[in-house]
Amino acid sequence: MTTAALTSSTGRRRTRRRSGWRGLLYIAPAMALVIVFFVLPVLFTVWMSLHKWPLLGQPAWIGFGNYVRMMSDARFMTALGFTAHYTIIVTIAIFAVAFPLAIFVEKQRPLVSVYRTIIFLPVVVGLASASLLWVWLANVDSGLFTPLMQRLGLTSGRLNLLATFDAAFLTIIAMVVWKIAGFTMIILVTGLQAIPAELTEAARIDGARRWQRFRYLTLPLMRRTMALALILSVTGSILAFDQFYIMTSGGPQNRMISVVYYIFNQSFVSFNLGYGAALSIALLAILVAISVVQLWLLKVGDDRP
Template sequence: MGTPASTAGLRVKSKTRRKRSNANSFALLFILPSLILYTLFVIVPTLGSVYLSFTSWDGISEDVRFIGLANFAEIFQSPRVHNALKNTLVLTISLVLLENIAAIAMALMVDRVRWFKNLFRSLFYFPTLLSGVVMGFVWAMILNYNFGVFNQILNAVGLGSWAIDWLGNPDYAMISIILSTVWKGAGYYMIIYLAGLQGIPTELSEAASIDGASGWQQFRFITFPLLAGSLTVCMVLSTISALKIFDQIAVMTDGGPGFATETLTYIIYKVGFGELRQGFGTALALVLFVLILIVTIIQVQILRKREVQY
């Protein structure tokens, strides 16, 4: 038989185990409703999509014919998909660079301005409150060839020869979408960079200024390196957002003129719902998912190493 002390210790351990078990049971009860909803509306549809990607289902009929890897073979051979992939990469690279450059510039301005700081912050952030559809309609009206504000301003200042069909010309349609999307999205990333700037001790810049460092040198060697964490977040978020952009293209150009602005997300919609090829559209959606996953993992790994260096 054990000593009274050891017996008491065993009792305490037993009570502790029961308390932990009860706590885990209560935690499971709280998690269970969300887990059920997540399973029904995310996991099950995802598994169903994987199956449909191997079929020729049209999205309406009950005839679901298994065709193996035919959809994926068509994806890698289709010139239309290749063009959409090229447009997606151009759009993504342009948006990631321009949105983050504009966001950092606006954050620096809001952080350093002495007067009307809240006003500037509100003005820069306001476009992010608009939905992609509303923003698309606004910019479609602004860039309209016949009555758009932009062309009217060019005519008013004697630059009528510069007035072009911004959304109807294949050479300018993608540029128009990129610039309008930067206008909408940069303010969101500005808030993240602004939070990062406010976490940088002012003593560092003051010491650098005393040592004779210029404003650019202070930004390059102090401010920008210390924004590494904010840069990682903004780069990843802007990349994911750009890879799955849809609203602006649907409203402003409908993927045109021709296929000049058709991206992977938009071709998924057109093929799946417009051409009634749900099987092919689902297969393309899975390819896009894998692409986003790979790009995000690589990007995070590279940017995290940069954070460690600084």
């Protein structure tokens, strides 16, 4: 190899090295935020979970005692079951509402921007504020839902929508769908708009009907968009807390205690901080596992790079 070639190779290596350091410099602030606000808190939570950690007094090392206790905690298992039940129903309900809305507002039509804005407006309301609003709407004396249901003939008398499990559960589902469906709609609209119009037009010219175009063209091309919307919906549902705490306080009969609500009770009501930390780590592991499984299932049969 000639001297010129060696010099050129050395120069390229130095350029790549400088580019690498420059790239690390650019991402350093983001890395610092992730380390300070995620990695370090998670590591400290793991450390807490290995102790009996009272609010007052010195922590005591118990190893995996909190995790062993978790396996035989019937109330935690009940909270897990309720959270899974809620997650499945609310995710299906959100997609059942958001997908038709996305198809409706994706096409250019008069006032489509107004429709998108109206549908998206509940998203900007905080979940706690939305829960308080729906508590007032469902109030048996001063709310609007009971008179409306009487006018529609759905009930003959006053009905307290938050007094029984079934009614309260459906009310919370309706509130969450009203609050979240607009956000999921925007994600799905983005996926719909990314589908090349030439493909849809070619399928239509070839004689594919609307359902066939949706089944064999739209859905396959939206796999990754739907994966994002599904992961966000499932993760948010598993982490549900505000609506149960504000609207029902875990009732009726403590049947609406989600996993996060149970962690809150153990940590800040019973002051079992070490056990609450162990429950939090277990919930984090469940979320990671579910996200990995969802991504794997949605990639099955996807031959694209």
